[in-house]
Amino acid sequence: MRILVINAGSSSLKYQLFDMTNESVLASGRVERIGMDSSIVTHEPTDKPEVKDVSEILDHVTAVKRVIDLLVHPEHGVIRSMDEIDAVGHRVVHGGETFKESVLVDQDVKLEIRNLFDLAPLHNPAHMMGINAVDTNLPEVPQAVVFDTAFHQSMPPVAYLYPIPMVLYRRHKIRRYGFHGTSHNYVSQQAAELLGKPLEELKMVTCHIGNGASCTAIMGGKSVDTSMGLTPLEGLMMGTRSGDLDPAIVPFTMNKEDLTLSEVNSMLNKHSGLMAISGISSDMREIVDSMEEGDRNAKLAFDMYTYRVRKYIGSYVAAMDGLDVLVFTAGVGENSVQLRDAVCSGLSYFGVKLDPELNKQRSKQARIISAPDSRTKVMVVPTNEELIIARDTYRLVLEQEKQENYEI
Ligand SMILES: Nc1ncnc2c1ncn2[C@@H]1O[C@H](COP(=O)(O)OP(=O)(O)O)[C@@H](O)[C@H]1O
Numbered sequence: 190m191r192i193l194v195i196n197a198g199s200s201s202l203k204y205q206l207f208d209m210t211n212e213s214v215l216a217s218g219r220v221e222r223i224g225m226d227s228s229i230v231t232h233e234p235t236d237k238p239e240v241k242d243v244s245e246i247l248d249h250v251t252a253v254k255r256v257i258d259l260l261v262h263p264e265h266g267v268i269r270s271m272d273e274i275d276a277v278g279h280r281v282v283h284g285g286e287t288f289k290e291s292v293l294v295d296q297d298v299k300l301e302i303r304n305l306f307d308l309a310p311l312h313n314p315a316h317m318m319g320i321n322a323v324d325t326n327l328p329e330v331p332q333a334v335v336f337d338t339a340f341h342q343s344m345p346p347v348a349y350l351y352p353i354p355m356v357l358y359r360r361h362k363i364r365r366y367g368f369h370g371t372s373h374n375y376v377s378q379q380a381a382e383l384l385g386k387p388l389e390e391l392k393m394v395t396c397h398i399g400n401g402a403s404c405t406a407i408m409g410g411k412s413v414d415t416s417m418g419l420t421p422l423e424g425l426m427m428g429t430r431s432g433d434l435d436p437a438i439v440p441f442t443m444n445k446e447d448l449t450l451s452e453v454n455s456m457l458n459k460h461s462g463l464m465a466i467s468g469i470s471s472d473m474r475e476i477v478d479s480m481e482e483g484d485r486n487a488k489l490a491f492d493m494y495t496y497r498v499r500k501y502i503g504s505y506v507a508a509m510d511g512l513d514v515l516v517f518t519a520g521v522g523e524n525s526v527q528l529r530d531a532v533c534s535g536l537s538y539f540g541v542k543l544d545p546e547l548n549k550q551r552s553k554q555a556r557i558i559s560a561p562d563s564r565t566k567v568m569v570v571p572t573n574e575e576l577i578i579a580r581d582t583y584r585l586v587l588e589q590e591k592q593e594n595y596e597i
Pocket residue numbers: 398399400401428471472473474519520521524525
């Protein structure tokens with residue numbers, strides 16, 4: 190079975206085509222800057238050279254069409270026709286309390302994802318466009334959705350409730366949901382496997398630090414707390430998102446700056462974080478480069494960012510009464526030697542001791558980067574959200590086929 194995985198973001202769409210007989214990747218790629226004047230398409234077939242082009246892609250329907258065209262292209266393609274795509278799996282960031290696990294898409298599922306638009310304004314509308322685009326281009330193909338929130342549904346009420354009137358939870362389901370769950374789940378399993386220890390016996394903090402960033406406390410393989418909340422805005426400082434702040438800043442700023450709700454929302458989601466403090470970029474590579482060239486604002490942004498990661502790790506040690514494994518993953522977590530060094534340098538009280546040489550090594554493999562005598566193991570584990578999405582999609586489609594057979 191060949192499964193196309195689509196990870197649609199607000200202005201981008203990442204994809205991978207899997208052959209599930211051996212979980213191999215036939216092609217992967219991304220469409221960036223959707224809806225802007227020049228969109229960038231990067232297509233990487235596994236056994237052929239990369240293709241990159243710049244063109245105008247105004248919406249996600251066009252982006253999905255472009256991806257399918259590339260997959261079946263006589264020169265750059267990896268399949269002969271669209272019929273060779275047997276199923277499509279989507280990442281969906283917000284599943285609310287409705288979705289505790291992955292599901293096949295039907296009209297009810299679509300309606301529920303739509304109902305959650307308010308809670309993930311940068312993400313859920315884009316996912317819906319991706320799902321609709323597949324409906325248009327591949328109408329017969331089953332689709333599955335895999336939710337960022339699902340893994341965190343194991344959190345206890347003490348972690349997921351906010352200390353505000355309970356009526357708000359009852360009426361509007363205002364609570365902590367948490368995100369990046371597919372990634373936190375995957376890297377925690379990989380870490381336990383590499384250590385050769387049962388996941389059930391480990392206390393872990395996983396740090397998914399990419400453009401969006403979150404930390405999760407995982408006990409016995411279950412999420413017990415996580416830094417993102419009702420929406421993906423809470424918690425760590427991010428590329429363009431503020432993360433935690435005094436809630437009173439919102440009405441205060443609206444009043445002083447005469448801002449509307451939508452303007453203050455946009456300020457906190459799109460114009461804060463690394464971008465706002467450095468005045469340079471939301472991209473950690475540029476922050477580190479500028480910092481090393483002596484830029485003080487970049488240094489302040491980096492220090493604030495890493496300080497906040499460290500504080501979250503500390504609070505989760507308290508939440509779990511211990512820490513066996515600390516895992517770094519995602520774009521920044523997997524690649525930034527400086528970030529891991531800065532975060533870990535303040536955690537010696539918790540038995541964290543990095544090996545500077547191991548930390549510097551570049552590798553795409555999961556690895557331990559702590560010193561042999563470090564009480565807490567520190568690891569870098571590359572995430573693979575797309576693989577988990579492909580696996581869940583495969584399982585759901587097979588289950589459905591089996592059920593259909595029973596009915597005959
Ligand atoms: N070598 C690197 N050093 C530091 N940061 C990096 C490096 N490579 C990528 N990144 C960071 O990773 C981020 C993207 O991470 P990713 O997990 O792909 O995010 P998302 O899925 O949210 O788009 C970029 O914004 C960039 O800052």
